[in-house]
Amino acid sequence: MIQDYRVQTPCGLIQGAEGKEEGVAVFKGIRYAKAGRWEYPGQVTHWEGVYDAGSFGACSFQPRAFYNEEEVPEKAFYYREFRKGETYTYSEDCFFLNIWAPVESRDAPVLFYIHGGGFKGGCGHEKHFSGEAYCKRGIILVTCNYRLGPLGFCCLPELETEAGHTGNYGLYDQLCALQWVYDNIAAFGGDPGRITIMGQSAGAMSVQQLCVSPLTRGLISGAVMLSGGGVSRLLAPRTARAAFSFWEELAGRLKAPDLQALREIGPERLFEEFARLGREKKNAMAFAGPVLDGTMLTETAWAAAGAGHQLAIPYLCGSTSEDIMPPLIHKMARRWAGIQSEQGKCSSYAYFFCRQLPGDDNGAWHSSDLWYVFGTLANGWRPFTEWDYRLSEAMVDYFSHFIKTGNPNGPGLAQWLPVEKGQNKVMRFGDQDMHMGGVSLAGLVRTMVTRHSVGE
DSSP states (O other): OOBTTEEEETTEEEEOEEOSSTTEEEEEEEEOEEOOTTOOOEEOOOOSSEEEOSSOOOEEOOGGGGSOGGGOHHHHHHIIIIITTOOOOEESOOOEEEEEEETTOSSEEEEEEEOOSTTTSOOTTSTTOOSHHHHTTTOEEEEEOOOOHHHHHOOOHHHHHHHSSOSOHHHHHHHHHHHHHHHHGGGGTEEEEEEEEEEETHHHHHHHHHHHOTTOTTTOSEEEEESSOSOOSTTOOOBHHHHHHHHHHHHHHTTOOSHHHHHTSOHHHHHHHHHHHHHHOTTHHHHSSOOBOSSSOSSOHHHHHHHTOSOOSOEEEEEETBOSSHHHHHHHHHHHHHHHHHTTOOOOEEEEEOOOOTTSSOOSBTTTTHHHHTTOGGGSSSOOOHHHHHHHHHHHHHHHHHHHHSOOOOTTSOOOOOOOTTOOOEEEEOSSOEEEEOOOHHHHHHHHHHSOOOOO
8 A cells, every 4th residue: 555655565665756647656766686797686575664766776787878879870869769868877786676556556457567678778767668647547557677788698608507597687687576566566556466568679579588488477467569579480589508609709808717707897898899799790689688598488489389388368569660670570469469369368469550750750660659658748859749649548548458458449449359360450550540450561561671760
């Protein structure tokens, strides 16, 4: 129960603050874990005194921590869009989550969001993330930070010897945060039995990995994947041991003779050499993100889906018209939703966001739908129109119904049909309306070839 923005949790007392809107309590920078470099996280279970949750915690170290984004042309777009005017701190000690909760909530459903950024950037409190829109609809929002880049996904035989497995430190952070929420959210008025996980881009890929992991059983009741995840051999993770050569080469370049020396390398130098090596390796993404470690991940999502091993829960998947590799991302999303129907599991849903955002000619670029999904258009610089606000309200309504019931449909909304075998229709969020319709893969190929996509 929340009283004066203070909550008694199993870990101890925690003091939050009033949100931007009346009736919303915000708890920022809650520590969920502790760990050293390349150690798996240990969940926080107790603290002394009253925990001050009045400010956001540190983000994971990442490339942008070491340069001025405004001065790097290829980074300027996302900086202006999502981060300009904001201040961030960075640390290896980044194990923090944030909670927006209705003050009067009782057994409220929970939305647990995992940020994107290619597993090497991002955090859980950029300006497009806020929970007021969901709190108004009786839903608790949680966002979290997790370790990124070489801090989150290094794989070395010495680390395997030390812990029994290696890699996926960032995924274990996400799992630890999810477990903390499961164990503590009832104190904030939430229902631990109704936690929907949602992610975008690398966050969506994380959601998919969590949904095929044997370690998440009983923690997740629904999943939303935006511009990531889906079914594809192309993006399937490799084994941890297949990644050893990449990380051993990085250690060699850093002239670290042993694990202790490597752990003592400063984060700036570590990220600089990691980025340099990544630019030289065409397949770096296959080794610099999630891997099959035999514990967290025992099979690819492709294999899991083929065998029906993924969680039997409702899924909602989508992409944007000017996404990164739009044909692949759209096809993966629709295919993942369709597999659930083919296997007789829960009904699942797919969408295609094609609203051409006002303010420039980049269209519905990768991540553009986040303003609408979180109902935070007012935080942006763009000249959003009345239609944009109506579209955002409808999208938050659809997502809220899905979080509550596993079905996005509700009063006053155009009917959203589940994906069925043999049909190509998805919910289209466009420039003038929302309706079920098809998506031309040939058109998406033309978009990919003729338009420059922005992405992060």
